[in-house]
Amino acid sequence: AKLMSENRIKGVIGMGGGGGTYIALTAMQEIPLGVPKLCLSTMTGKDLSGLMGRKDITLMPTIVDMAGLNSISRMLIKQAAVCICAMSNVTDVNATAVAGRIAISMFGNTSACVDKCIELLNGKGYEVFPFHANGIGGRTMESLIREAYFDAVLDITTTELADDLCGGICSAGPDRLDAAAELGIPQVVVPGCLDMVNFGRCETVPRHYKGRDFYSWSPEVTLMRTNKEENKILGERLVQKINNSSAPVAIVLPTKGISQIDAEGGVFYHPEIDKVLFDTIKEHSKEKINVIEVDAHINDEKFSTKLVTVLLEMMKIEGRG
Amino acid sequence: AKLMSENRIKGVIGMGGGGGTYIALTAMQEIPLGVPKLCLSTMTGKDLSGLMGRKDITLMPTIVDMAGLNSISRMLIKQAAVCICAMSNVTDVNATAVAGRIAISMFGNTSACVDKCIELLNGKGYEVFPFHANGIGGRTMESLIREAYFDAVLDITTTELADDLCGGICSAGPDRLDAAAELGIPQVVVPGCLDMVNFGRCETVPRHYKGRDFYSWSPEVTLMRTNKEENKILGERLVQKINNSSAPVAIVLPTKGISQIDAEGGVFYHPEIDKVLFDTIKEHSKEKINVIEVDAHINDEKFSTKLVTVLLEMMKIEGRG
Structure with a gap:
């Protein structure tokens, strides 16, 4: 919250299994709308709607379990990384003047x-x-x-x-x-x-x-x-x-x-x-x-x-x- | 499936409410692992795990309902667009020779x-x-x-x-x-x-x-x-x-x-x-x-x-x- 108020956060990325997903998604609840949030998780086969619903959190499955790296996890981690970078660089589309x-x-x-x-x-x-x-x-x-x-x-x-x-x-x-x-x-x-x-x-x-x-x-x-x-x-x-x-x-x-x-x-x-x-x-x-x-x-x-x-x-x- | 076999798909993006999300996520089941899939959906407050679990589908909430465009939906659509582009350009990380x-x-x-x-x-x-x-x-x-x-x-x-x-x-x-x-x-x-x-x-x-x-x-x-x-x-x-x-x-x-x-x-x-x-x-x-x-x-x-x-x-x- 402190970093956020100092405008030092452009995006938030998290990755985890059962515990890590919960921690990441909970932390993301504090980040305002529009600041990209992405979570790479082993838990997308479970109902995460309670932790997702209110915020603009992008969710990506890990497919494999978290136990060492392999070509699937490496590929998905790389995709997640380019995603959060690209999203963070989206210029403000709110600029249009409205009443x-x-x-x-x-x-x-x-x-x-x-x-x-x-x-x-x-x-x-x-x-x-x-x-x-x-x-x-x-x-x-x-x-x-x-x-x-x-x-x-x-x-x-x-x-x-x-x-x-x-x-x-x-x-x-x-x-x-x-x-x-x-x-x-x-x-x-x-x-x-x-x-x-x-x-x-x-x-x-x-x-x-x-x-x-x-x-x-x-x-x-x-x-x-x-x-x-x-x-x-x-x-x-x-x-x-x-x-x-x-x-x-x-x-x-x-x-x-x-x-x-x-x-x-x-x-x-x-x-x-x-x-x-x-x-x-x-x-x-x-x-x-x-x-x-x-x-x-x-x-x-x-x-x-x-x-x-x-x-x-x-x-x-x-x-x- | 035909386009896929001709190697003409680099990534798949979908967007929808109740029906659209279902159609998009179902269609994505046919796309092999590693080809990026992203769905922007009004339904992330519901349990979508049954449609998500087996595939590397990235899910992004729309926050607002689908009824006209506004600065929130425009921003999230733009974020989704840069995401799928960035993910599609991830170079193959499978290249390392393994036994x-x-x-x-x-x-x-x-x-x-x-x-x-x-x-x-x-x-x-x-x-x-x-x-x-x-x-x-x-x-x-x-x-x-x-x-x-x-x-x-x-x-x-x-x-x-x-x-x-x-x-x-x-x-x-x-x-x-x-x-x-x-x-x-x-x-x-x-x-x-x-x-x-x-x-x-x-x-x-x-x-x-x-x-x-x-x-x-x-x-x-x-x-x-x-x-x-x-x-x-x-x-x-x-x-x-x-x-x-x-x-x-x-x-x-x-x-x-x-x-x-x-x-x-x-x-x-x-x-x-x-x-x-x-x-x-x-x-x-x-x-x-x-x-x-x-x-x-x-x-x-x-x-x-x-x-x-x-x-x-x-x-x-x-x-x-």
Whole structure:
């Protein structure tokens, strides 16, 4: 960290077996995005996703075990060496002037909304960074918010809170939605896809959810409709996390449904459950939080246009736009 | 495959989300070792080990989701591009003349034996390629044998057969030990570590194994002693796989124990179980298979010396030494 702050690191390379890989990948977590990181490892046959996911770490297998050198290990070590050198010499591609950088959270079920927001924001000269709200995406976004990478956050898909509450497979941990409030970054928050919890194949759904509403999004993904009790808790949690932000915060509620399948005629369409969520959010929000109801579905153009308008106004006030 | 055979591929690069990553990594399975392969993927937060393990594929995360370009994706794409170019221009490091290339299978429990064999073989000018017998290691070795990468195989650690039989976590699939026999590569086979099956943390051991002998190798690895019935099946399977090899095959049996912990005073020391294994092997081996008993423990120098002597004799006969 000291060397990093002195700007003395152009790239980081590690190599190891079981222990060495763990040490190298853990150390690389401290190195900011954009500084190349490469790890040559005997462990790529194991699940290293927990150590990889949030950082731009390049992973290369050793193929053979670490026991003396041979032509395979020599070749791969040489390839790794030229890789890290070449990556370290990549000139900065961030140089293009942009109005500001905006993080955005997405899901298949909100992508119409997100796509429109990106189009509108790009048109205004903003650079937009989409994160897939599948747990790792949310964690990565939070981690980059903490690195002060963004001028504002358009958190359209806060679904990871539902997975965290109900034990779904896309939880981003209990700290999701904390970073922007803690660092005072302006944000517009939408309870997008809080109607659903993600599980894997249907046989993996915990038994205690027997009798609930399910929808098979794909053979590998089973969605569970959240109920009234859960939406009350989710509304409270969502508001609690952003109530104390030092920066402007707006919550925008799409009254005609919060996901693609929570639309009139859709399999998860239960306006009476969404009403519990919206009422809880309105009830618990501090006065300074701007809670806006829009008479539209989350994927309607009317809704995304409103989101962008609200966000850009907030950024203008903050001098970040 | 056609382009590859015409020597028109210097490197392969892929980029994708869920589907694209799968397509890219699957296509890369067809490209031989040493031709650089790089995949830029949104999926590094998921377990890709099944698609990565056997090949020298370099994996790089996209950090942001695939939805338009931004400074993060542009930077990482540029880094990926310079990487594959640099790797493709690595000059061949295989050029050093060696007497021959030998694959060897290892485990913590056989490493004294393997280390000594490597030392002896290196001393004779052979290049030795160690593979960790943890499932992926065995699969990788088999796959490289099929690429005709080796002149001979010294298969000291055939333990993956036990994991395949008993549902352990280090199975290399049912095809382990098939490649050398099918391709007619000379091999010396040892039933190393067939006394053990690998499981994860002790609470993950299947219930039907209750009452068996266990040893906690590390908090993450629980070993189960194989019993007489299993050793009878393992002996039969081992022999069956190599009985029809067109190349010379020797099976060498260490009568004083087949793993570090199957030594006098060791926690898995049960000579009466090993005897079932050895007797089954002797009974089922075809006459042309050279079955040799050595009155030593697998990690004794006497044993490794014998292995190397037998292997080099076989290679000389085959004109591969």
